[in-house]
Amino acid sequence: MSEKKFRQKKWQTTLFFTVIIVVTFISSSITKFNFIHSMTTFPSAFTWIFSNLMITEESFKKLPTILTKLNETIFMAIAASTTAAALSLFLGVMGSKTTKVNNVFSVIARVIASFSRNIPIVAWALILLISFGQNSLTGFLALFIGSVGFLTRAFIESIDEADQSSVEALTATGATYFQIISKAVIPQSLPQIISWTLFMIETNIRSATLVGILTGTGIGYSFDLYYKSMDYNTVALITFTIVITVILIELMSNYIRKVII
Template identity: 75%
Template sequence: MNEKRLIQRKWQMSLFFITIIGITYLSAVITNFNLLHGVGTIPEAIGWIFSNLYITQESLERLPDILTKLIETISMSIAATTTAAVVSVFLGLMGSKTTSINGYLSVLARFIASLSRNIPVVAWALILLLSFGQNSVTGYLALFVATVGFLTRAFIESIDEASQSSVEALTATGATYFHIVNKAVIPQCLPQMISWVLFMIETNIRSATLVGLLTGTGIGFIFDLYYKTMDYNTVALITFSIVIAVIIIELISNHIRKVVL
């Protein structure tokens, strides 16, 4: 019996890999992708990077403007994440089975989370661009809507995984809904919630750069500006600044996680 199951699993794995290979080959044919040609161009691409993307004294003179735009991008990302976290806490409480008031609110909260999460932040930026134009408000709203969907889903799962014993104990004593949430649910989920918020701040800083290309704001705007004028030395400085900023934010987030968790 075990041997039969083993043979069946081998066939299933073989069929799975054959299917993946078939899909990959079909995708390459449709997109006219040539793997050998792609691999062959890697040395040339690396050579172009080292010969064009380097920082010069002239590009360093633009560092103050770059840092100003970078701070603007980071501030927008933090503002969008923190305000979205407040909204997501309420939606998470509505959507969780543990703290849901009624089924309709739960379905509504989960629908909002699913809708805003499954539409990419770039798509949200394009949609909002038609209504609000190219400004920082559009970038903020795009990050806010996408973050609400992700954090709501994460908060729902965190609340559902919380221990039910303290909730049941407070319920048995006749505690109100708000007492149960404040005394039993939030204290258990708060470390995980903070961790998710920190993760989204890191993610939104990266996303804000791309959103800035569309909304004409922040570090993404000047990256696009200097890239289109073929000032690759300044582009290298901007890229380096973004990488350093993301690394610093990640180190700070990791330290806060260690303290909180």
């Protein structure tokens, strides 16, 4: 690297960090955020956590009820992810440059993905809450819509990365559109499709807890209920079960990815 390019890169790096510092300072001033005060509150915050969020024998008796609600949350997240994956695969095929039928369907698929992806799942839950009320359907739909946007985008990119030579070979032999998709495109993209679906299940299990607080379902509802009643020992147990569940799901997902990829 020449000295001129090195100086230019150094100047760009310095400018970038200067802008970040200035933006941070302005944001802190507007929001009245005091960094020093926040740091000084950490010792008292951790003291409160370790003195209040303790799993006791009495709270442990509620574990069967908590596990029932946790299972409800897990199965809702899995159902939302898998059904969203099915629809997203169709939209991904329509939106991909490799397999699109025409530009109209491609644009529609990409618009649907962009629209549902750019609105947070929590926002979807609040929107749907007005129409469907506090129930499992609202939570399912919020996770489903958010998943469709993310997975459609991921599947489009996965299908676009498929080897074109196999597609061209089948086209030359007179294969139909559906034969090309089922014999060339999907088999190549399947490992990535499964991997993204597993990732979506992990993400939705985490999101379902927060969505449950809003929709009054699953483990999120139990967390909110015991938190508002100031039963912090049970809150600690719920938090612990959520953390363990997420870790186990992630370990299982990583193992499956290693097997299929």
